[in-house]
Amino acid sequence: MSWNPALEPGCPDEVGIDAIETLIVPRSRDLGGFEVRRALPAPKRQMVGPFIFFDQAGPAELLTGQGVDVRPHPHIGLGTVTYLFKGDFHHRDSTGADQIISPGALNWMVAGRGVTHSERTSATARSGPNSLFGIQTWLALPESHEDIAPSFAHHGKETLPIIEDDGVSVRLILGSAYGKVAPARMFSETFYADVRLEPESRLPMPDGHEDRGIYIVEGSISVAGQDFEAGRMMVFRWPPESGARD
Template sequence: MLDIVISSRQAEIAAGFAVKRILPYQLRRMVGPFIFMDHGGPISVPATVASSLDVLPHPHIGLSTVSYLFSGEVTHRDSLGVEQVIKPGEVNWMTAGKGIAHSERLEDPAIRAGGTLEMIQTWVALPEKDEESDPSFRNFTSDQLPVFTDTGVWMRLIAGEAFGLKSEVETASPLFYLHAVLDAGTRFGIPQGYRERGVYVANGSVMVNGSTYQAGQLLVFTPGVDPVIVAQEHSTLMMLGGEHLGDRYIWWNFVSSRKERIEQAKEDWKQGRIQLPPADNEEYIPLPETKSKPAGGPPPPNALS
């Protein structure tokens, strides 16, 4: 029933800001088109360190970044000249395509006064035909996203189609991505009609087929099964998946079906050929000094961990 259970690992994305890194994982790099998943927070942000948690301008190619907040606010700026504050329940969907740079800064006075920040960021790989598309950005407010409620269940569909709902968020390949909150004892299924499906336990705990899984774990299900998830307590889940696009290489912030394209992106960033955000161009994250090669290609066989 379960292909693999992935336990999150700690990764520091800024000084003092550690996140739970879920994807990619050595034994399972993707779930459908989702190739990256971080869960940041919840953290209280003291005013004295708020600016140190900013994510400075950095580049992407070959993917869409998807930012979703549980609490707090983050200001996004990108090469297209977009400046957008994202709030809880909203979605920032940025498609990098052939190349874009963006920053994410904590500028909300409430955050700087010690407010709480908690967010999920995923990356969605693009089909090969769209990897060199023009970059784009859209923000979707919470009232643009479909919500379903029933006894013990609250659910917001972030993107794609699931449970008879369809999101306005335009995607480049078939997928689903949703936020579900379950009361203790609630039984819930997962979307059907997709080959690859996963459930990330953001908060609380759930039981599947007699085994209990805790916050910080991603459950990836075998194709074709129809599992029942039982909330052991009040729990928050992120469900995601879709159709497999083929193998992808990933290095730093770059994703591509071709190794050589990632090498080109490295050089483009070093040489300043990827434009910085016009309203945030005085500092940036330099290319990491590492000799590591793009990871990817055919993954090793899956195994429970």
């Protein structure tokens, strides 16, 4: 199952351009009726900040009785972030956590010295046609926290900070950005956000982070005068070069 980072990553292709340090094109896999795309690790970009694995699952439409079954498997030294746009997952792990995650909420599992977990489409969702669309990513824990006790936290959609401006909506999933702080306990400086842009709207990248990247989930965006379609990850140069614009 591609959502288990112990498996072969299937590294993506990548192309360099002037305004962007790395452009990553994930490779797709068909896993029993739904598609997974892995953006990280890439051949020339193993990580973006602490983010070491980055997978998109779906969008997929599943028939009645169908769903995803990620059977129990171990993690160590990582933090696992699950965020959905459609569908749900029933998460269980060896800390005793038993939680269903819905779109817009956050599941944050810290493996530390070791945890085993499973993820399945809920029985309620399987009772009829259901959808799956989401991102799961893994953060490498700093060496000082690699062996901490495993833990799990669920943060509902209503608890995640929202930043809104003209044509822009940002839900902060992890870390700090734009003067807001997300509720999940972090072990390194980072930010992770779900951004929705109306046509012609603009959003500057947050300051104070050496690594900054964008993954396009739907639609397209323009960066430094160039258009990029869904399914692309861009990692920006640091410090920004003269004349380059986000």
